[in-house]
Structure formats: structure tokens, C-alpha cells
Amino acid sequence: MPRWKPDARQRLIVAALELFAEKGYDDTTVAQIAERAGLTRSTFHRHFADKREMLAAGQQTLSRLLAEGITAAAPDATPMTAVAAGLERASMEMTSFNRELGPLMHAAVEANDELKQRDASKSTGMAAAMTHALSDRGVPRAVAQVAAELGVLAFKTGFARWVDPARDADPGELAPLTRAALDELRMAVTELR
Template structure:
């Protein structure tokens, strides 16, 4: 077995999802995940601190992409326009691998309270990254928090639509549509 595997992280995520689907999250050991991926336990632990974190793979990158997109938005962008730029940046980085694993990931998360809690924390982390980027642009705290939460909701809705078997649209288009729909909905709150 080679010392360095260029796609080890993706292989570990795919193997974990296969095993979690086949035998359940609680009944799957790290050694089994590594073996299924054709890697060693030590390689697993170089990429993830535990098996729960396999399902949050890429969260840091996604948070950074959201924040980078917001930071790069034009200086005169409204908070939601800046969030749209963050959504666009994150959507542009999503690959076919992300799309193929999406339905299995959601199915596995639905089977475990622990994983549902971890997924909720992931969304909190994404919102925090966007809120921080908006605050750095001088957006007041409450406005930044609300805009970031809308961004998370839009991304969540867009991602669910993107991974649907019958979907033909790009994630960026779905995210823009979802954010526009939320923007309109907010004005209807009165």
C-alpha cells in the first residue's frame, strides 16, 4: 500500500457512508472504514479525529468559502447581496462527489440523534462564519446574524434540491433562487 494516497479523504468519506448505510453508524468501527477505503487506521486519524467527523468533512472549507465570498463582494453590496456572493463561492466549489454523497449522508444522519446534533452544529458554524465576514464589512450584529441565518437556510434548501435525483439545475442557481425567495418571504413578515 502506498504511503501517500491523493484521494484518501474522499475514499474515507465514501467508505464510511457505505458502511454506515449497510450496518449503521453505531455498529461501524474506524478500522472497518479504513479497511473499506483501502487505507490504514493511522491514515484515517490523520484526516479525522473520530468517525463522527467524517460526516462533517469539508465544513471548515465550506465556512471559509462562504466568508471569502462575502469578503470579496463589492463594497456597496447589501448584506444579502454579500451573502449571495458567499453562496456563489461555496456552490462553485461543490463537486459531483458532493452531489452523489448527499442523499446517503442525509439518510445516515437521520438514523442517529448524535449525528443530527452534529449536523445542527455544522449549520451553526456556517452561520457563524458568514456572520463574522459580514461584521468585518461593518454590518451591524443583528443584521449580520439575520443575513447569515438566511444564507444558511438558502444553502440548505438549495443543496437538498441539488442532490435530488430529478434535478437539472446548478447549485449556484438553486442557491440564488432560494435566497431570493427568503428575501421576499422576510418582507411578508410585516
């Protein structure tokens, strides 16, 4: 077996998600993940401390991208315009690999309560990063929290549409879908009066 292959990290993630969906998270071992990926356990541990870390691998990056987009928004941007900039920044970094992982991640999460809790934690982390970035712009805390939660919901809605296998074979980029979801949420908020 070759010691190194250029796409090892991605192969490990795909193998893990497939196994989590097939066997369940608890019944999947690191050795099984490495074997399914055609790699060794030591290669696994060069990329991840354990199988839990695999699931959080993209969370920090996604939260950072959302916050960077908010920070880079025009100084006079409204909170929702800043959130839109965050969504744009994060969405532009999503690749076809992220799109392919979507259904696998969904199947794995739905099959395990611990993974459902981790998924909820991921949303909390995204909202916290956006709230902090908005607060740094001088947005009042309550407004920042609401805007951030709407941003998380818009990202998740857009992403779900992007990875939906029932949609077109090539849905294009994620950014237009997250923008559309945010616009829908803005309209929905006006109905809350």
C-alpha cells in the same frame, strides 16, 4: 494492499457514510471504514483523527468559503447581496463528489441522533462565519445574524435540490439553485409584515 491510492480521503468518506447508513454511526468502527474503502487503519488516521472528524471535514472549508465571498463582495453591497456573494463562492467549489455524498450524508444523519446534532452544529458554524464576515463589513449585529441565517437556509435548500435523486440526472451547477433559494427567501421575508 497498496499503501497509497490518490483518492483515499474521498474513498474513506464514502465508505464511512455508507456504513453509518447501514449499521449506524455507533456500530461502525474505524477498522470497518478502512476495510470498506480498501485501505488500512493507518491510512485512515493520516486523514482523520477519528470517525467524528470525518463528519466535520467539510464544515470549516464551507464556512471559510461563505465568509470569503462575503468579504470579497463590493464595498457598497447590501447585506443580502454580500450573502449572495458568499453563497456563490461556496457553491462554485462544490463538485460532483459533493453531489454524490449528499444522499449518503442525509441517510447517515437521519439514522443517528448524534449525527443530527452535529448537522445542526454545522449550520450554526456556517451562520457564525457569515455573521462575523458581515459584522466586519459594518453590518449591525442583528441584521448580520438574520442575513446569515437566511444564507444558511438558502444554501441548505439549494444543496438539497441539487442532490435530490428525483431531479434531473445532471442538475448543473449548485450556484443557480442557491441563488434561487435566496431569492425565494427574500420574497418570503416581505410576507412577514
